[in-house]
Amino acid sequence: MVARGCAVFVEDAGPIARQIKKNRDQMEAFKLMVTIDRITGLRFKKIENRREQLVAIAHRVRANTRSARFPFYREFIGRTLRRRLRLYPVSSQLFWQRLRGDEEDSMKLFCSQNDDSPTTKDGTGEKRGSGRKQEVDRFGYYQMIMFAIISLPLFLSAGFTLAYVFTAGEVKYRCAVPECENPLNTKFDVPWMTDSVPHVSEMSKCTRYVVRNHTGLCTNQTFSNATQKCESWIYEPSENTVLSEWDLTCDANRWKLTLVGTMNNVGQFVGLIFAGYISDKYGRRTILTLTTFLSGISGLIHSFSVNYWMFLAFEFIDATVAAGIYSAGFILGMEMAGVKGRVLASTIICCLFAVGEMLLGLIAMWLRSWRVILRMVYGPALLAILLPVMIPESVRWLLANGKHEKVESIYRKMARINGLQISEEALGAFKDMNMVKTEKTEQLATEKKSPAMQILNSSVMITRLLACSFCWLTNTFVYYGLSLNSVAFAGDKYVNFILVAIVEIPAYFLTWFLTDYVGRKATLSSSFLLSGAFCLAIQFVPTGSMSFLPLILYLGGKWCITMSFSTIYIYTAELFPTNLRHSLLGICSMTGRMGSILSPQTPLLAQIMPELPLILFGCLALAAGLLSLFFPETLGTKLPDTVWEAENIGKVQQELQDSPS
Secondary structure (H helix, E strand, O other), rough: OOOOOOOOOOHHHHHHHHHHHHHHHHHHHHHHHHHHHHHHOOOOOOOOOOHHHHHHHHHHHHHOOOOOOOHHHHHHHHHHHHHHOOOOOOHHHHHHHHHOOOOOOOOOOEEEEEOOOOOOOOOOOOOOOOOOOOOOOOOOOOHHHHHHHHHHHHHHHHHHHHHHHHHHOOOOOEEEEOOOOOOOOOOOOOHHHHOOOOOOOOOOOOEEEOOOOOOOOOOOOOOOEEEEEEEOEOOOOOOOOOHHHOOOOOHHHHHHHHHHHHHHHHHHHHHHHHHHHHHHHHHHHHHHHHHHHHHHHHHHOOOOOOOOOHHHHHHHHHHHOOOOHHHHHHHHHHHHHHOOOOOHHHHHHHHHHHHHHHHHHHHHHOEEEHHHHHHHHHHHHHHHHHHHHHHOOOHHHHHHOOHHHHHHHHHHHHHHHHEOOOOOHHHHHHHHHOOOOOOHHHHHHHHHHOOHHHHOOOOOHHHHHHHHHHHHHHHHHHHHHHHHHOOOOOOHHHHHHHHHHHHHHHHHHHHHHHHHOOOHHHHHHHHHHHHHHHHHHHHHHHOOOOOHHHHHHHHHHHHHHHHHHHHHHHHHHHHHHHHHHHHHHHHHHHHHHHHHHHHHHHHHHHOOOHHHHHHHHHHEEEHHHHHHOOOOOOOOOOOOOOOHHHHHHOHHHHHHHHHOO
């Protein structure tokens, strides 16, 4: 029986013929292509000696042949493909069974629900009579438990990142007047306070009036018109920061306070260089445990600083050590969740960071002492020493490094906690499915020579890395820039800090919905474009009219840039291969850290032109939004394990959609 449309259509016959003579495998591929053409009616224009093209052919055969009509040819094609692709020798039935599967995802293993029968049909994990399959890696009890454990480092990472806002923050202070008070036994509010210092737009904190010869109680008549610089200060007693600890007052010392935040961001920049390499080489769990535990030790030492320079040095050390916590926890949680749970995992992790910010605000509001705040924030990090016995290593990292026995153990535990039962047939199918990746393992082995060389040898990956880095820089620059340039809200600064953290949570959940139903690319691009549009639209609001509108537009810009912040993490992780994912994500994050380093300088632009910071934010966000349109869509695709898979994200699926029926 011959299918319709059995003519063979081949272009470039001359070069192909020469290749056939030189390469026996090419001849085998040519025969296979002709056979597939005859029995399926497919027309292939060119045949090259490329393994990935034959994989695409196999998917085309799956979509265009019927086992009932072509049993002989299907056996021939399956046998030839297995030999050509150097596949693990499995039965033809299992080979075609895999080709009929939805997606060959190494994170997926089917197993039966608990019942009286421990076996499942055909080893696929389909329960007899159930008519459906259960995925052991669905987001179930196991994932919930793991996320509860991972939440500790993620909570703490927010405190590690932003604690300097309170430890090196501003406090209320005034000039001390020794002629009128005893600096060791005085109050912040005194009756003559407003008479003792000059007033311009506010009370001066750095100069005071000279006291006339006076004994007794000071009054407004006590002070002359002559001024002098303050030599000591009286601080609001309800709060203690490094400013009050070491008299970092006035404009002469303002750079010391801003330098704390800069050193924190520089430390994270330096730390990301090493965190990505350690994570990809030794595992996500290893870097998460190591960085969290060492951060706890460093932070506790930090709280015992005896002078400003020791405090500054440990601010850098803390940030350097803690740089890999969030990215390692993010990747570990996302890879654990599988294909269907990636967006949910990303949303939960982002919300955990926001909750960590809220907890930091509550701790700072409660304690109001920089030393105690550091001890409260960094102390629980010592519990990270227990992480290796509580959470598993990343399954995808283990698969990429050929550690299949550990993966089997993890899947058994995962299935047991999720209330599912794995049959021996299902485990065998899982092993075979991963052994089918032999050619991928060989490719990974060749790709481990040098991550830098892999990127330099791939123009697609270089372009994608540069584009992602620009998007990261823009994201952090605009996000932190909008925070720093916003008008200070009236009220308690601790309450304001907590409210800003709370606002991020609904933005993250909206991102979850959009990325899952609209797509990663559309969500990221629209978030950038809308944020830029909101920032630029503020310039066109008439002065004095609709005073609430600029604030609404400003908050809209912050809302959208928060959404892009949530999207860009998961999107970037899906654009790069497994064995380079953390390293390249670290490069993007390092570039983004440059944006957070530069953003504190944007208020200086307002001295040139008040609208300049928002114009800069808007233009950069629009540019990033347009650039992100060139990224491939990753919604519903498997995480790439090799550079080739990363370069061709979505192309096999598109070929299947375009192939004739």
